[in-house]
Amino acid sequence: MGGKANYWSFLMAALITCLAVLPVQAATLHVSVQDAKDQPLKDAVVYAVPKGGSQARRGRGTRVTVDQKNKEFIPYVMAVNVGTAVDFPNYEQIRHQVYSFSPAKTFEIPLYRGKPAKPVVFNKPGIVTLGCNIHDWMSAYLFISETPYFAVTGADGEVAIKGVPAGTYIVRVWHPTQANPPEDSGRKIVLKGKSSLSFSVKQKPVWRPWRAPSASPRGY
Amino acid sequence: MAGAISITQRVLKALPFRFRSFRARILVFVLGLLVVLQAAGFLIVNSANTRNALRQISEALEVTASVFNRSISERNQRLLEKARLLSADYAFKQAFATHEHETVWSALDNHQHRIGANVMMLISLDQRVIADTLHPEINGAVFGFPGLIEQAMNSDHGEASAIEIIDGNPYQVVIVPLYSPGHSAWIVIGFSIGDSFAKSLQVTTKSEVSLLHRKKQKAWLLIASTLPMAERGGLSKTQIRRPDGTPRSVRLDMGGREYVSLVTPLSRGDEKSILAVLQRDLGEALRPHMRIRVVLIALFFGGLVFSIIGGFMIARTVTRPVLALAEGARSIEEGDYTYKVSVKQQDEIGMLADTFNEMAKGLGERDRVRNLLGKVVSPAIAEKLLSADIELGGEEREVTVLFSDVRKFTDLCENRSPTEILSLLNRYLTQITSVVENNGGVVDKYVGDAIMALYGAPLSNHDDAARAVTTALQMQTALEALNKEFQADGLPRLAIGVGINTAVVVAGNMGSMSRLNYTVIGDGVNLASRLEMLTKRYDVPVIVSGATKQAAVDIVYRDLDRVRVKGRVEPVDIFQPLAPAGVLDEVALQEVADYHQGLAEFRRQNWDAASVSFSLLLERSPVCQLYQLYSARIEQFKKNPPPPGWGGVVNYDEK
Numbered sequence: 108m109g110g111k112a113n114y115w116s117f118l119m120a121a122l123i124t125c126l127a128v129l130p131v132q133a134a135t136l137h138v139s140v141q142d143a144k145d146q147p148l149k150d151a152v153v154y155a156v157p158k159g160g161s162q163a164r165r166g167r168g169t170r171v172t173v174d175q176k177n178k179e180f181i182p183y184v185m186a187v188n189v190g191t192a193v194d195f196p197n198y199e200q201i202r203h204q205v206y207s208f209s210p211a212k213t214f215e216i217p218l219y220r221g222k223p224a225k226p227v228v229f230n231k232p233g234i235v236t237l238g239c240n241i242h243d244w245m246s247a248y249l250f251i252s253e254t255p256y257f258a259v260t261g262a263d264g265e266v267a268i269k270g271v272p273a274g275t276y277i278v279r280v281w282h283p284t285q286a287n288p289p290e291d292s293g294r295k296i297v298l299k300g301k302s303s304l305s306f307s308v309k310q311k312p313v314w315r316p317w318r319a320p321s322a323s324p325r326g327y
Numbered sequence: 328m329a330g331a332i333s334i335t336q337r338v339l340k341a342l343p344f345r346f347r348s349f350r351a352r353i354l355v356f357v358l359g360l361l362v363v364l365q366a367a368g369f370l371i372v373n374s375a376n377t378r379n380a381l382r383q384i385s386e387a388l389e390v391t392a393s394v395f396n397r398s399i400s401e402r403n404q405r406l407l408e409k410a411r412l413l414s415a416d417y418a419f420k421q422a423f424a425t426h427e428h429e430t431v432w433s434a435l436d437n438h439q440h441r442i443g444a445n446v447m448m449l450i451s452l453d454q455r456v457i458a459d460t461l462h463p464e465i466n467g468a469v470f471g472f473p474g475l476i477e478q479a480m481n482s483d484h485g486e487a488s489a490i491e492i493i494d495g496n497p498y499q500v501v502i503v504p505l506y507s508p509g510h511s512a513w514i515v516i517g518f519s520i521g522d523s524f525a526k527s528l529q530v531t532t533k534s535e536v537s538l539l540h541r542k543k544q545k546a547w548l549l550i551a552s553t554l555p556m557a558e559r560g561g562l563s564k565t566q567i568r569r570p571d572g573t574p575r576s577v578r579l580d581m582g583g584r585e586y587v588s589l590v591t592p593l594s595r596g597d598e599k600s601i602l603a604v605l606q607r608d609l610g611e612a613l614r615p616h617m618r619i620r621v622v623l624i625a626l627f628f629g630g631l632v633f634s635i636i637g638g639f640m641i642a643r644t645v646t647r648p649v650l651a652l653a654e655g656a657r658s659i660e661e662g663d664y665t666y667k668v669s670v671k672q673q674d675e676i677g678m679l680a681d682t683f684n685e686m687a688k689g690l691g692e693r694d695r696v697r698n699l700l701g702k703v704v705s706p707a708i709a710e711k712l713l714s715a716d717i718e719l720g721g722e723e724r725e726v727t728v729l730f731s732d733v734r735k736f737t738d739l740c741e742n743r744s745p746t747e748i749l750s751l752l753n754r755y756l757t758q759i760t761s762v763v764e765n766n767g768g769v770v771d772k773y774v775g776d777a778i779m780a781l782y783g784a785p786l787s788n789h790d791d792a793a794r795a796v797t798t799a800l801q802m803q804t805a806l807e808a809l810n811k812e813f814q815a816d817g818l819p820r821l822a823i824g825v826g827i828n829t830a831v832v833v834a835g836n837m838g839s840m841s842r843l844n845y846t847v848i849g850d851g852v853n854l855a856s857r858l859e860m861l862t863k864r865y866d867v868p869v870i871v872s873g874a875t876k877q878a879a880v881d882i883v884y885r886d887l888d889r890v891r892v893k894g895r896v897e898p899v900d901i902f903q904p905l906a907p908a909g910v911l912d913e914v915a916l917q918e919v920a921d922y923h924q925g926l927a928e929f930r931r932q933n934w935d936a937a938s939v940s941f942s943l944l945l946e947r948s949p950v951c952q953l954y955q956l957y958s959a960r961i962e963q964f965k966k967n968p969p970p971p972g973w974g975g976v977v978n979y980d981e982k
Binding site: 237239 | 483
């Protein structure tokens with residue numbers, strides 16, 4: 108986790124540098140996401156697309172990690188900028204075979220242990236569904252974002268996207284169980300200072316392959 | 328039992344034909360009873376057996392239905408497991424990731440064969456067909472079974488199963504999500520459930536299995552069956568209602584064969600549904616029962632034959648001796664008492680035969696006695712003697728007594744052998760006796776040539792006196808005929824005198840207890856005898872007393888005289904019966920009237936007038952002894968008139 112925090116501070120430092128360069132006033136966007144039953148929705152990606160397209164602030168050079176612990180990916184949902192390199196270190200006793208068939212990035216790291224020499228770089232925006240070939244239930248999502256203004260909700264379903272230049276944005280939410288594509292639920296907002304939004308996400312049933320009971324005492 | 332027999336008899340009587348023979352009745356009764364009992368037993372056993380067989384089939388079918396449903400659900404489970412395995416197949420995911428239709432289709436086809444499925448489809452999340460092994464060309468068409476996906480969406484793990492008709496053929500299908508690694512498509516796997524599927528179910532359920540399908544309340548269509556082709560039609564035509572709640576078995580007649588059928592629904596949902604019809608051949612199931620039935624029928628006929636033979640034989644043991652007894656009775660009726668019924672049975676009928684033989688013997692003896700008695704005494708007296716206890720003593724009753732005697736029999740006996748005389752006498756007596764008996768008289772006794780006959784004892788008739796008088800008249804005629812025979816045989820002519828009197832006398836058994844006679848005694852009897860004797864004096868064949876004349880009407884009489892016989896104080900009027908009324912001609916009647924005229928003058932002591940009358944009568948009948956007698960008396964009374972109080976009475980002191 109410590110490594111991840113390092114990356115985040117790095118990212119924030121870069122943002123601040125940008126803001127300092129541009130003569131634009133920064134704003135903060137608060138978004139709370141609930142499910143259809145008004146319960147806070149965890150692992151929802153909230154992202155703001157500037158009007159007139161994204162001033163693509165590529166994540167090139169940034170590097171993040173998706174861990175594999177106890178035969179699960181951690182975190183379940185992660186959002187990164189286009190161009191970000193992701194490491195999939197495996198420090199477990201067993202091997203994993205991480206793969207994705209998603210159009211945004213198709214890759215496969217054949218059965219391995221330890222940290223692969225090269226990270227996987229995600230150059231296309233979109234959703235990358237991660238899986239492990241030998242553990243059906245293992246899955247995680249990478250949200251490859253074009254816009255640099257995004258965040259993932261915690262258990263409270265809340266995010267605060269800070270340092271967003273004032274202006275007009277379309278704010279969208281994505282969640283693995285979302286019934287409709289994010290494009291259907293965009294909200295136009297003129298950001299200035301502090302703004303707040305609330306999203307209610309209509310979910311679809313999503314099933315995950317059964318976790319073998321022997322694999323974990325938790326099981327599902 | 329007695330009631331049953333009487334009812335049987337009543338029934339038998341009501342029948343258009345009657346069983347006159349006892350044997351037929353016994354046979355009909357025994358056989359009727361047997362047939363009714365056997366038939367009732369057969370019906371009861373048969374229906375119980377059939378019911379039992381039906382219940383067993385029904386129960387078996389219900390068990391089968393649950394086995395069937397269980398095997399369907401187990402099969403479902405297996406299909407699901409296969410589908411899950413496939414959905415997690417990495418190579419397939421890789422193929423899917425290529426998004427090349429041919430590659431995806433080929434991988435699908437490969438996997439279909441790997442798990443032995445009959446159809447496999449890949450459906451996108453927006454319900455479009457990505458690949459269909461049955462139709463390689465289809466790509467992007469709308470998936471035809473949205474209900475299946477809906478069912479999967481509502482399930483816990485995104486899985487569903489159903490029976491669906493694909494291209495007109497029934498399939499058991501399962502749908503599972505394809506994780507690649509997230510849910511990215513649906514995999515549909517179908518297994519054909521045609522006749523071969525039904526066959527495999529038939530092996531486990533041991534029943535005929537048919538599957539029916541219908542869409543939106545349309546007619547049921549047969550989609551798979553183990554039934555022979557000829558019998559399938561009946562199932563579709565049969566109106567099968569979807570059973571509510573517990574399925575119940577029904578009997579269906581299909582193409583001539585009867586099946587016990589149980590209908591059980593296979594898939595839920597209202598729009599379309601599939602029914603499984605489980606059937607067992609009733610004939611097959613009833614086969615053991617049919618064997619019992621054959622045995623029962625054989626037993627029935629066997630029992631019938633035995634009963635016919637047994638009944639016949641038992642009846643014969645009764646009817647044969649009964650026929651022999653009837654034959655014996657007929658012989659006895661005809662007078663043959665020597666007939667002996669031979670029955671060698673020790674039972675009641677044997678006893679009856681023995682008793683019968685004893686009876687015949689007794690009857691024979693009695694008849695012999697009676698015959699003899701009837702010859703010794705008159706049949707009527709014999710009857711009287713036999714009918715009641717014999718005791719001495721008698722009763723007073725009015726009797727007409729007839730005495731007849733052959734005149735001058737002693738003279739006739741001279742110069743003849745006793746045998747000749749006896750023969751003559753017997754011929755005479757036989758003739759006269761028959762006249763007496765023909766008129767209902769009873770010959771009381773023969774005394775030599777004399778006959779004493781009774782009318783009114785022991786049996787009385789209202790016209791006893793007339794019968795006696797008629798007898799006397801007929802005796803004359805009979806004697807006339809007999810005399811002609813005697814003349815022809817060179818025998819002497821006989822003349823008889825008859826005296827008849829009617830009086831109250833004592834009739835009864837007289838004598839001693841060891842030897843007795845039935846007879847009558849009394850003054851009236853003696854008078855009859857005296858009157859017979861007087862016939863010689865008046866030269867008339869018959870003389871009756873006034874009492875007899877009074878009792879025997881419709882006969883023409885001639886008043887003979889008024890006499891006082893020996894031993895009697897009262898005078899008696901005596902008459903000669905001439906003929907039954909209406910027989911005599913005018914002349915004869917006139918002569919009788921003239922005679923009575925003369926007799927009246929005589930009794931009035933008009934001697935002259937009486938003399939004239941009798942002279943005239945003598946002119947007409949010069950040889951009439953009666954007229955001569957009165958002429959002589961008139962002449963005498965002319966000279967010596969009778970004393971005062973004469974009354975026209977003549978005294979006869981001699982016997």
